[in-house]
Amino acid sequence: MLAPRFPSPRFREAFKTALAVVLAYGIALSMDWEKPMWAAFAVAAISLATVGQSLHKGALRMWGTLVAGVVSLTLVALFPQERWWLMVFLSAFVGLCTYRMGGSKRPYFWNVAGFVSLIICMGSVPATEHAFDLAVLRSLETGLGILCYTLVTVFLWPTGTAAELDAAVHGLAATQHRLYQGYLRLLAGKAEGEDLQPLRLQEVQQLGQFNDALMGARADTHEVWELRQQWARLEADVRDMMAALARWRESFDEVQALDLKALMPEFPSLAEELDARLGQVERILSGKAPERQPKPLDASLNAEAVRALSHFDRAALALFRSQLRRLESLTRSLFETAADIKGFTAVSVRPVEPTRTRAGFVLDADDLVAAARVVAGVWLAYLLWIYVEIPGGVGIVIMTGSLGMALATNPQLPMRLAFKPVALSIAFASILYIFVMPRLSSFTELGWLIFAVTFAIGYLFYKPQQILGRMAGLIIFVTMTGISNAQSYSFLSLANTTLMFVLVFMILALAAYVPVSPQPEKAFVRLLRRFFRSCEYLVSTLDWDPDSDSARRPTRLQRWRRSYHAGQIATLPQTISLWGKSIDPKLLAGTTPEQLQALTADIQALGYRMQETLEARAAVRRMLAGPDVQNEIDTWRAGLKEIFRGLSLDPDAADHADFRALLNAKLERLEAHIETALNQADTVSVPPTEAERAYRLLGAHRGLSEAVIAFAKQTAVIDWPRLREARF
Structure with a gap:
């Protein structure tokens, strides 16, 4: 030098x-x-x-x-x-x-x-x-x-930038591993009062640092450039893992009262294997050879124990299993890609897939x-x-x-x-x-x-x-x-x-006042209303049938609008959280910043529930029951749509007790009709995969209802008039 x-x-x-x-x-x-x-x-x-x-x-x-x-x-x-x-x-x-x-x-x-x-x-x-x-x-x-x-x-x-890239990706993998372990403790009831929010914020920051370091390393490190496709795959996997962990966490409330070990006999070993995979990914990204290879996982159910469950409990279990399968796929992909990048495989383990597919201009x-x-x-x-x-x-x-x-x-x-x-x-x-x-x-x-x-x-x-x-x-x-x-x-x-x-x-x-006010409290309420307008529209799309020639088949414009609103519920919770942190605490009166951030956490959970519902609905091509059940589902959707319309006009209108009574009554009627219909139907002719998808959709419906109720409960502590009052 x-x-x-x-x-x-x-x-x-x-x-x-x-x-x-x-x-x-x-x-x-x-x-x-x-x-x-x-x-x-x-x-x-x-x-x-x-x-x-x-x-x-x-x-x-x-x-x-x-x-x-x-x-x-x-x-x-x-x-x-x-x-x-x-x-x-x-x-x-x-x-x-x-x-x-x-x-x-x-x-x-x-x-x-x-x-x-x-x-x-x-x-x-x-x-x-x-x-x-x-x-x-x-x-x-x-x-x-x-x-x-x-x-x-x-x-x-x-x-x-190579050393910075290695440190960033290893730190991100370690944080995701710790988050998974924290969620496991939460699921087992051993994490009472444990605050995982700092870890989630750290995960977001580390993802940004990893992206910046990767862009720089592609320019100044030949080895990173040669493996740029594998690094792109790893970037996509850790981003998907962040979302998958968050959505898996949101499925805990409905299965907390279930005996998972009795329903899924292999669940303890499955959870242990996922933990071991994330640990091995962390080890590989630190430059050390893996000590073990991923083992096959068994997520089969105890049929006798499942039959004793109510249909909504079966639905919650189906939703929980779908999230576990997503984690299984991502952890295997992370392990293989990390091993390929660090040279712990003789040849590329699998073809490198495109990182993203474009859904058109939105x-x-x-x-x-x-x-x-x-x-x-x-x-x-x-x-x-x-x-x-x-x-x-x-x-x-x-x-x-x-x-x-x-x-x-x-x-x-x-x-x-x-x-x-x-x-x-x-x-x-x-x-x-x-x-x-x-x-x-x-x-x-x-x-x-x-x-x-x-x-x-x-x-x-x-x-x-x-x-x-x-x-x-x-x-x-x-x-x-x-x-x-x-x-x-x-x-x-x-x-x-x-x-x-x-x-x-x-x-x-x-x-800055064109076309709307830049004041944080006004932006917070405005974005919250837009979020619920998107929720209202997306709920109205749940009865679409792309394979039908009837009025339920969406037009191209309707599909474009759905893409727009789906993008809004995916991105708005984080934006709302940023605006919430920018609000001057003096303007909150009796509302603390922690209560405001708790509200934004409920909005994020609601966004995840809506995404899960949309994905579950897209996977279903055959319902388990007849027109009575479909009518009850339509009634539930109509009620939820009205709730979202009211929230889009005035978030302060949320009433926890009314929402719980309304949605619980609709869900109870829906479960009763499902019970009657399934007792009369030839369920043997229903393929197991279709049955699980339908139960997953039912679980998503219930989860979405619970998320709305949780949001309504949190709104009671927010001083909405102070947020809306004029200020110069």
Whole structure:
């Protein structure tokens, strides 16, 4: 290596970032490029802890810049003298990029494509003849910044992502193993009062760390790239395992009173085998050879003991078994894939399957709201620039769009949290601009200043959660100082830039109310209502019959709507939880944050129950009983649909006692009709697999009812009027 190893990784990363910024400025100034700050922007944007992550982000930034250049030149060529049409299509493209940031695996690519297109198009107004030169120059400057940081990280204390990837995936496997063991204790009644919520939160965080490390390792580690398909399969398996464990936990309430050992004689050995598999997966991912291979599992039932159960208990047992089978499949897949990756198999154990199948394009309401806010902010800034002489000129449009897109992915972030670091950065850069830079007479002196400032920012904001502060400090420093070959100093320019940032934050604060209020308590209630609207629609789809020619056969539009609402119940619980954590405790009055989070946990459980019901219904092609049973099921669905409709209008309307009385009465009538129908039917002719699927559906119905009742019970402790009252 070029230098001895320093004891502090913080020092190394700050040093590399500072050196790359100085090199980028030096080369850009020697080439006499206009506004070399864009090369420094590129360094600030990709300065991450490992080579792989930096290379990955650098590639995304480069591709985003190139796409933005093509789009911008196309728009300028189409509307050279029509600024309104240019702005219409430019804002539409920026809105599209903002929308794609929410659901894409490469949000940074769309972020760069959006704000660089603003830079090129707005920088070309009104003199559009220089648009091509500007696009080429921005691409060159971005490429220069990426190249400088890449070379520095490759040759100076290179840090690969392979070790980080191994640590992340091993930690995630260990957490999932501990969660499984905790759930087993809970099922056995040995975990009274044990709080597994911290483990679940840790699992979510570790999954994100694993995804980030995997993207970086693909770029800087040849072995990971060669096995990229196996790593993709492992990523899909651990993600599915997270959902499977949570849904398995939700099935405990209905089987808690059952004697599982009598009903499933092999359940203790089955649970022990799953535990051993997860332990072996953890061992393999730590780099050690497995001590044993997966054994075949027997989930057969004691037919005599099962016959003594009520039909709803049989249904609960069928649902529980289906979740166990899912865990069996996933643990075997995890074991085989992990062994293949770590080289503990002679050949690939099985063909690598696609990680996901696409269900078609489905809109996301939250991403649409984010796009609408960014477009509204850009248009407001544009109109102010056209009709009012405001400080900053066209820069206010560019900065509004850039900051708006950066904040779009974190709508829960209060604007005041971003304002404070920006204000401090402006004050610091202003002091340097007024009192220090006029005394410099050569690039050597300027280079030392750039190095010192960049090093200080990188050193102080080293932690991953401080990356926004690091980027804000660097970007404001290079913007306020305006370093160029023809350097000039003007207090008026400094004041205008400062006022521009103030106006930008005012515009973003106004645009945040488009189309709905950004206040956390209002967003919490609004998203809760949307969740129940989706539940209402999905319950209405349970009587669909894709194989029928009757009115119960869904149209293409209906299937698309079902996909949309199914996506909503899968993603909204986590979003609601994030907004709930953002609510100011002072506004909750008698409601504690813990009670609010307990409510969001019930929403998550309700979402899992709804997903289980949809999957169970899709698997059933033959009901066990006749029209009387079907009529009772339809009655239950109609009652549940009315409950969801009421909750979508007013979540405070939930009445625990009324819901329990209503749903229990319907379920009791349903069980009585099933008992009568099955006693009269020729059940021998029913295939066992079809019978189990029907019982699983019945169990899902019961579980969904219990989840609604649990939610209604928790709503009683929430101070809903305080959440809904107007606040400014």
